[in-house]
Amino acid sequence: MSAESSPKIVIVDESPIRAAILEEGLREAGFTGVVHISEMQSLLSRIYALDPDVILIDLENPSRDVLEQMFQVSRAVRRPIAMFVDQSDAASIQASVDAGVSAYIVDGLKKERIKPILDLCISRFNAFAKLQDELDRTKSALEERKVIDRAKGILMKVKGLTEDEAYVLMRSTAMREKKKIGEIAQSILTASELLK
Amino acid sequence: MTTPLHIGFIPLVDASALIVAVDKGFAAAEGLDVTLVREVSWSNVRDKLNIGMFDAAHLLAPVAIASSLGLGHVKVSIAAPFNLGLNGNAITVSPALHAAIMGEIDGNPLDPMATALALARVVAARRKAGAEPLTFGMTFPFSTHNYQLRFWMAAGGVDPDEDVHMVVLPPPYMVDSLANGHVDAFCVGAPWNSVAVDLGIGHILHFVSDILVHAVEKVLAVRQDWAEKNPDVLAALVRAHIRAAAFIEQPENRAETARILAQPERIGVAAEVIQRTLDGRLKVSPDGTRRESSRYLLVGREDAARPDPVQAAWLYAQMVRWGQTALQPDALRTAMGVFRPDLFDTAAGQAGKATGVSKPIGAFAGPAFDPADIAGHLAAFRIGYWKP
Numbered sequence: 001m002s003a004e005s006s007p008k009i010v011i012v013d014e015s016p017i018r019a020a021i022l023e024e025g026l027r028e029a030g031f032t033g034v035v036h037i038s039e040m041q042s043l044l045s046r047i048y049a050l051d052p053d054v055i056l057i058d059l060e061n062p063s064r065d066v067l068e069q070m071f072q073v074s075r076a077v078r079r080p081i082a083m084f085v086d087q088s089d090a091a092s093i094q095a096s097v098d099a100g101v102s103a104y105i106v107d108g109l110k111k112e113r114i115k116p117i118l119d120l121c122i123s124r125f126n127a128f129a130k131l132q133d134e135l136d137r138t139k140s141a142l143e144e145r146k147v148i149d150r151a152k153g154i155l156m157k158v159k160g161l162t163e164d165e166a167y168v169l170m171r172s173t174a175m176r177e178k179k180k181i182g183e184i185a186q187s188i189l190t191a192s193e194l195l196k
Numbered sequence: 197m198t199t200p201l202h203i204g205f206i207p208l209v210d211a212s213a214l215i216v217a218v219d220k221g222f223a224a225a226e227g228l229d230v231t232l233v234r235e236v237s238w239s240n241v242r243d244k245l246n247i248g249m250f251d252a253a254h255l256l257a258p259v260a261i262a263s264s265l266g267l268g269h270v271k272v273s274i275a276a277p278f279n280l281g282l283n284g285n286a287i288t289v290s291p292a293l294h295a296a297i298m299g300e301i302d303g304n305p306l307d308p309m310a311t312a313l314a315l316a317r318v319v320a321a322r323r324k325a326g327a328e329p330l331t332f333g334m335t336f337p338f339s340t341h342n343y344q345l346r347f348w349m350a351a352g353g354v355d356p357d358e359d360v361h362m363v364v365l366p367p368p369y370m371v372d373s374l375a376n377g378h379v380d381a382f383c384v385g386a387p388w389n390s391v392a393v394d395l396g397i398g399h400i401l402h403f404v405s406d407i408l409v410h411a412v413e414k415v416l417a418v419r420q421d422w423a424e425k426n427p428d429v430l431a432a433l434v435r436a437h438i439r440a441a442a443f444i445e446q447p448e449n450r451a452e453t454a455r456i457l458a459q460p461e462r463i464g465v466a467a468e469v470i471q472r473t474l475d476g477r478l479k480v481s482p483d484g485t486r487r488e489s490s491r492y493l494l495v496g497r498e499d500a501a502r503p504d505p506v507q508a509a510w511l512y513a514q515m516v517r518w519g520q521t522a523l524q525p526d527a528l529r530t531a532m533g534v535f536r537p538d539l540f541d542t543a544a545g546q547a548g549k550a551t552g553v554s555k556p557i558g559a560f561a562g563p564a565f566d567p568a569d570i571a572g573h574l575a576a577f578r579i580g581y582w583k584p
Contacts, residue, residue, distance in 0.1 A: 041378065044363065062236040062366030065336050068268065069364045093270065094247050102239070 007053035007113065008033040012043065014061060018128045022056070025124045029116065044069060054114065055104040056121055059097065067104055092118065099125040144182040151185035154192050198229040199429050204241045205254035207234060207463040208367065209386035209473045210281035210414045212453060213495055214254050215463075217433075217440035219456045225439075226432035234461065237366060238336045245417060246272040252433060254280060255417035258338040258511045261531045264420075267521055268337065273420035273530075277430065277539035278437045280414040282500040284473070284493035285341055285404040286389040287348070289381040290374055291482070293318070293330065294399040308406050308560045312352025319359050332356075333365040333373055333382035340404075340413055341383040343514040348407050350579040351561035356518075357581070374398050385413065386473035386493065387465045394469070396482035403478075405491040409558025412507040415535075423539065434543035441496025450474050499555070503535035506554040509567035517574050519581030528570065 009031055013019040019036045026034050035050055037043065040063045047055065047067075057064050096102060099122040105114055148170070155166035170188070174181040203218075205211040217223045218230045235241045238256055242263060245253040260274040289297065300317040303310030319330065332349075334341040346356040356362050365373055370388050373379045375397045382388075383404070392398030404411055416437060423430050444453045454471035457463045463470065472478050476492035479485070494500035512531035516523045557565045563576050575584045 040369070041373075041376075059240050060236060062368060064237040064239045065366055066364045068239055069337055093243065097243055097247060097249065102243070 006030070006032050007117070008050065009035070009054045009056065009117065010047060010050055010052040011036045012040075012047075012055060012057040012061060012063065012067075014038055014040070015058065015128075018058065018125070021128055022121060022124045025120050026117070029120055031117065040066075043067075053106050054117055056117075057102055057104070058125070059100045059102060064102060070104065095122050099123075100129065101125045144185075147182060147189060148185040151188040154188055158192075198224075198227050199432075200229045200231070201251045201429070201433070202231050202233055202249065203252045203254070204233045204235045204244055204250040206236075206238065206241060206367070207465075208254075208414070209457060209463065209470055210284045210493065210495070211254040211463075212444055212457055212474070213278075213280050213437045213441045213501070214416065216444055216453055216456055217436040219459075219462070220440060220443060222436040222439040222443070223433070226436045228429070228432055228436060232462075238339075242269065245274075245419065246270060248419070248422075251422065252416060252418045254414055256336055256339050257412045257415045257507070258340060258343070258515070259336065260415055260417045260534050261508055261511055262338040262515070262520075264530055264534050265521065265527055267515070274417050274534055275420045275423040275536050275539065276415035276417050276503055276534050277423070277536045277543065278416040278434050279412050279501050279503055280416055280437075280495070282413060282494040283403070283405045283408075283411055283491055284413050285344060285383055285385050285411075286400045286478070287345065287381060287383045287402045287404070288374065288389045288392050288398040289401045290377075290379075290398060293380045294401065297401070306402075306406060308348055308402055309351060311401060312348050312350075312354070312561075314352070315349055316353040319354050323359075329360050330380045331361040331363055331378065333363055333370055333379040333384070335367055335384060336364060337520070338515070340411060340511070341385075343511065343518070344404050344407055344411065345383045346518060347514070347559065347561070348402070350577065353579070355579045371395065371397070387463065387469045390469050390472055390478060391465065393479050393482060399482070400478060400480040400487070403487075403489050403492050405489055407560055409491065410507070410555045411557070412504070412511070412535075415503070423536075427542075430539065431543040434540060438496070438501060438544055441501050444474065444495050445497045447475075502540050503537050504554050505532035505535045505537070506565070506567050507557070508532045508535040509570070510557050510565050513565070513567075513570045513574060516570065516582050517577065517580040523571060523574075523582065528567070532567065 152166040300314040454467040458467035
């Protein structure tokens with residue numbers, strides 16, 4: 001069967017960046033038959049048309065339930081699908097759920113051939129999550145910086161302070177109230193909005 | 197000391213007892229510090245419960261049984277000590293299918309036998325005209341919605357595996373799929389039927405309570421081994437749910453309940469739409485026609501929260517009827533053992549009392565259900581995968 005050469009892998013993911021990262025990793029590892037599906041409409045018929053050996057789907061995707069249908073006895077299902085992770089694979093399930101991905105494998109594909117695919121998938125998903133996390137942190141730090149600058153401006157105007165004095169005032173208030181300086185800045189913006 | 201718990205849920209009105217138990221402080225009063233985790237798929241809820249990322253979950257009753265039997269996935273024994281709701285689903289059809297059924301109907305449109313027979317005539321006419329088979333959306337292979345749709349159409353002579361397409365759709369996608377013609381009808385829980393009617397793209401054809409008088413819908417699910425290791429925590433959790441259900445069922449608390457459920461991090465749909473479901477007073481047609489039912493969704497009243505193993509047996513019988521598993525006495529016992537009235541009674545402080553009397557399933561077609569003779573029961577139905 002074709003799976004003996006290079007298994008056909010479908011990635012179902014609405015995030016184009018994450019899918020690209022995963023696809024690249026799989027190609028580098030020698031898995032050439034990789035197709036990415038980002039459109040969730042008629043998902044099942046798209047998958048049937050591709051007839052893959054392995055389907056990888058991210059756990060943020062509500063369409064995961066659609067794939068569960070492939071376990072069913074039905075004339076629509078040509079090849080039965082089994083969850084690779086069986087009774088003895090608790091650690092694999094844990095790792096893949098933690099990483100935010102799930103794998104559906106067509107019956108007949110050997111376990112030792114699936115392991116590298118799943119491992120690669122888990123590590124790429126984790127890498128993506130880390131990247132996303134860093135991006136989110138940078139974004140919120142930037143946001144906070146903007147809020148602090150605006151609050152500083154208000155204090156300078158209302159209380160006739162210099163930029164440094166305004167900052168020191170916010171910082172000492174934050175320390176006294178055991179809050180973050182960003183929170184104090186936000187309250188200043190809210191209050192000034194209310195008092196307008 | 198407080199016990200931290202992580203509990204998964206899907207944004208649906210039948211998660212109300214769980215959400216109110218947490219947001220109204222009933223869980224905290226029992227010493228539980230619950231973090232609710234909103235999920236996007238039943239597969240996720242099932243997997244995260246199975247591997248211990250969740251201590252408990254709002255779960256489709258048939259998934260609790262399928263997990264315990266190892267159907268379609270890893271086998272993990274589940275205990276269900278509390279019914280989160282009975283009934284609560286509805287069948288919504290597109291305006292075109294509604295018109296077609298009403299054009300063929302002979303009898304009362306609220307009578308599911310009349311609509312099922314009309315559907316059979318619509319299906320026959322479409323086949324004769326060479327039209328595509330109708331497509332019905334439901335939420336999961338092991339779902340009450342799947343079995344309810346199948347039970348209804350099969351009673352009228354429509355074979356769900358041969359005459360129409362049955363497809364799984366995530367509940368939030370149901371309405372879009374009906375609007376763009378990917379499905380002609382669907383069976384789903386609240387609030388999605390009302391959302392479709394409000395948008396003018398769907399008619400509620402039936403409340404599920406037309407098809408089955410008592411149908412268990414979602415359960416509070418925990419792992420069997422977790423239940424054994426944490427009896428006191430579980431009892432506290434069930435008690436918090438009993439109090440929450442009693443709160444929700446007080447008519448004067450409905451508006452507050454709807455507001456709690458409407459929060460963006462809970463269900464995130466307008467409180468007014470949610471309250472229609474709680475009140476059982478639904479707009480069923482885009483023209484504004486309303487329909488009331490005291491049986492639309494039962495959260496705790498009429499003993500609805502106490503698990504009944506006969507309900508589990510009925511769901512198992514549906515899995516057998518539609519070819520999801522074979523009929524085996526052991527499996528039936530396992531399925532019935534998932535529903536735990538004993539744990540409910542312990543929590544409610546009723547231990548030692550006589551076990552409750554089963555309420556009839558009350559299906560509109562076929563003989564009364566007898567868990568002691570599932571083969572005999574299924575033999576009465578002409579359409580199905582299982583044959584005597």
